[in-house]
Amino acid sequence: MTIEFSCSHCNKVLKTSDDKAGRRAKCPQCGEPIDVPQPADDQGFDGFDEFDESVPEEESFLAGGTTREEDSFLSGGSIDCPMCGAPVPAGAQKCQACGEALKASRRSGRGHWEPRVFSIGAVLSRAWEVYKANLGMVLAVPLLAGGIYFVASIVIGIASAVIGAVLAGGVGNDVAPLVQIPVALVQNLIIYSIFFYLQLGGQLVFLQIVRGESPDLSVMFNGGPFFWRMFLCSMIYGILIFVGMILLIIPGIVVALMFWPFSFILIDRNLPGIESFSESRKVTSGNLLNLLGLSLALGGISILGGIVTLGIGLIFIMPFTYMAQTVAYAEMTSQ
Known part of the structure; x- marks a missing residue:
């Protein structure tokens, strides 16, 4: 079963599998921390939920292709500096090895990004x-x-x-x-x-x-x-x-x-x-x-x-x- 909801900061529509309910991650568009809501209760179960396809991990906004778990608020571990590869504590804003500003780098190369015609x-x-x-x-x-x-x-x-x-x-x-x-x-x-x-x-x-x-x-x-x-x-x-x-x-x-x-x-x-x-x-x-x-x-x-x-x-x-x-x-x- 999938959970579909909107980021409370930028209103981007997100979806993930229900086993991620209650977890915390970065929005792939605005980078702000958000909580995955609990799925709606099953009072209105109509027998069709069993046919809902699970969301593959690679398509979820919690997945490695967009927002990696180790690079989000879901982890208290470490990440690799995108410039020098040195391990950096999760949440750090600057790499101690090379001085790279990680706040900007974590957004760079990841998250929602697609070309569009502007006005x-x-x-x-x-x-x-x-x-x-x-x-x-x-x-x-x-x-x-x-x-x-x-x-x-x-x-x-x-x-x-x-x-x-x-x-x-x-x-x-x-x-x-x-x-x-x-x-x-x-x-x-x-x-x-x-x-x-x-x-x-x-x-x-x-x-x-x-x-x-x-x-x-x-x-x-x-x-x-x-x-x-x-x-x-x-x-x-x-x-x-x-x-x-x-x-x-x-x-x-x-x-x-x-x-x-x-x-x-x-x-x-x-x-x-x-x-x-x-x-x-x-x-x-x-x-x-x-x-x-x-x-x-x-x-x-x-x-x-x-x-x-x-x-x-x-x-x-x-x-x-x-x-x-x-x-x-x-x-x-x-x-």
């Missing part, structure tokens, strides 16, 4: 509500990231200039430019690395906000485990767009939209880098025109808002555009 109006409306409700954090993240990036760029630029001058002083004038080239390359590599690291942190925070969680600013510095995948995938993404733009521009726009969610998918699903591109194609299938429309709408809002406020309003407008992009990803993946 531009629904994205903008939801983004506005989330933006207003979390205004302080939403503004603090880009301001902190921008401040760190600005200071780091200045420090690295000064250090590179000094190192370049010292190295150039030890060689002839004809060779000096050749010495400064690798210095400039290293400088740009470090600056880009800082940018990608901060981008990862910002996306982690915004994703948690959109899910209704309450992250703090320290989450901005939890992107380390995803860094190299993000760095390499961003390079590949840039190359794909460049090649597409060479091919009469339109293919470049299509490629940019088709693979746009790769960075969100990479950190949300904790996938190998190349798989984030294949998953992006699934997510954006049927959504390319909506993504184009959303991009144009957000671009128009930014330009118009910047002109009207003489650029000052961008402090508030840009975080909203980031929030809308995050909500678009959440809508496309049924979160």
Whole structure:
């Protein structure tokens, strides 16, 4: 006999076998702890219950394919860190071995997740509500990231200039430019690395906000485990767009939209880098025109808002555009 009920937090309809009645587990959609209700009494038994098929364990929301028992509130044991594989006590929020933030990782790669076509109006409306409700954090993240990036760029630029001058002083004038080239390359590599690291942190925070969680600013510095995948995938993404733009521009726009969610998918699903591109194609299938429309709408809002406020309003407008992009990803993946 099956038990069918709705999550009290997100209203997702769940079903499981009656032997799970009274047990506690995480909802595969919202991640909140819920209790499996007791089955209704058999007063209304009509003789047909004996024909009810039992729910296979692999199809139940308590099963290993969606929400593993050892990864839920049904266990007091331990789980394996999704990044380094080290055993971690169940309920821990961070792996002691590698520092991976487990709260986000437990959601990544598991639970309810399926592509769907989103509505531009629904994205903008939801983004506005989330933006207003979390205004302080939403503004603090880009301001902190921008401040760190600005200071780091200045420090690295000064250090590179000094190192370049010292190295150039030890060689002839004809060779000096050749010495400064690798210095400039290293400088740009470090600056880009800082940018990608901060981008990862910002996306982690915004994703948690959109899910209704309450992250703090320290989450901005939890992107380390995803860094190299993000760095390499961003390079590949840039190359794909460049090649597409060479091919009469339109293919470049299509490629940019088709693979746009790769960075969100990479950190949300904790996938190998190349798989984030294949998953992006699934997510954006049927959504390319909506993504184009959303991009144009957000671009128009930014330009118009910047002109009207003489650029000052961008402090508030840009975080909203980031929030809308995050909500678009959440809508496309049924979160």
